[in-house]
Amino acid sequence: MFARVHDFDRMFGALDLIRHPAGGFLPGGIVANRSGEPESPLTNIYDKGDSFEVKVEVAGLDKSDLAISLQGDVLQIQGKLVCGPPEGFEVQRQERKNLNFSRQYRLPADVNLDGVQATLAEGFLVVNLPKAEAARVKEITIN
Amino acid sequence: MAATVANKNRETHSTISRYPRFRTPPVDIYEDDDGFLLQADMPGVKKEDLSVTVENGTLSLTGRRAFDSCGTICFEEFGPLGYRRSFSLPQSIDTAKVTAKLQAGVLHLSLPKSETVKSRVIEISHG
Numbered sequence: 001m002f003a004r005v006h007d008f009d010r011m012f013g014a015l016d017l018i019r020h021p022a023g024g025f026l027p028g029g030i031v032a033n034r035s036g037e038p039e040s041p042l043t044n045i046y047d048k049g050d051s052f053e054v055k056v057e058v059a060g061l062d063k064s065d066l067a068i069s070l071q072g073d074v075l076q077i078q079g080k081l082v083c084g085p086p087e088g089f090e091v092q093r094q095e096r097k098n099l100n101f102s103r104q105y106r107l108p109a110d111v112n113l114d115g116v117q118a119t120l121a122e123g124f125l126v127v128n129l130p131k132a133e134a135a136r137v138k139e140i141t142i143n
Numbered sequence: 144m145a146a147t148v149a150n151k152n153r154e155t156h157s158t159i160s161r162y163p164r165f166r167t168p169p170v171d172i173y174e175d176d177d178g179f180l181l182q183a184d185m186p187g188v189k190k191e192d193l194s195v196t197v198e199n200g201t202l203s204l205t206g207r208r209a210f211d212s213c214g215t216i217c218f219e220e221f222g223p224l225g226y227r228r229s230f231s232l233p234q235s236i237d238t239a240k241v242t243a244k245l246q247a248g249v250l251h252l253s254l255p256k257s258e259t260v261k262s263r264v265i266e267i268s269h270g
Contacts, residue, residue: 042221048214057221059186059248089173089180096169096184108217123186123248 040103041079049137051115051130052107059123060096068118068127073110075127078102109135165225168204168250178255179236185226186248193245195252197238203229204250235260 042057058066060081067078081099085091110132118127168183185193187208196203210223232238237257244251 043218044212044216044220045218046212046214047217052217053213057186057248059184060182062247083171083182085171085173086180089175091171092174092179093170093172096171096182105218120247122189123184 040101041077041099043103043105045105045107047108051128052109052111054105054127054129056103056125056127057123058120058125061099061120061123061125063120066120066125068125070111070113070116070129073107074104075107075129076102076104077125077127111135163224165227167228168206168226170228176256176261178253181230181250181252181254183226183228183250183252184248185245185250187224188226188245188248188250190245193250195241195243195250197232197241200232200234201229202232202241202252202254203227206250 044055046053046055054075054077056077058079060083061079065080069076079099079101083094083096083098107129111129112132115130116127118125120126168185170184171182173180173182183204185204185206185208187210188206189209192208193204193206196205204226206226208224208226232254235256236254240255242253244253
């Protein structure tokens, strides 16, 4: 019985590995901190041709609660949020959690460090990273 | 066995089935003498896509976030999503004075208590 459970476990483990097929960007492409911890914020990464767009779900976080850094092709996003009642209020229900996360993403190609821009709107952090000249698609005309 | 794996594989790759369609937003409720304060995480929802209604003593929060996938997906963990949650309101709340504010993906609701339920000393007359 347990051997069978183990078999299932292995099967799904294998499926996890092939879940993100695009561009060879497997979950293994993430450098650290993806051990299924719920405080790791959900992220989408898109290739927009000339740039990458990283979109992170960070509800309730303010500009001052976030720190973004980029080293080579590794983008790191850190955030902190303390939830609690305002002065004079008592807690009836507390489901939102305090956040303290640090997540790193390895980008699929080199980016131009100077052109990186980040915006925060409606609970989403959007980081726009223009690709380095060498990583851009270049059309070649045939003579 | 191989067929099962292939099916499962296809399922995980299709955008439709990969994410939950609805999420129950986590909610904090705080109380003081004057009323309640409710905070719900609803990232991505715009003001016009959110409805807060009070009907028959039930407060309903319904929101939907649109999803613009821009460019090729390198990595994706979330998709379009609806938010749904409802609460029974205590009689003590003055529903006409409920106010709502959407800030940084968090809905803030203020639910003041009505004047009639605020504590009051009643004098007893001798009969």
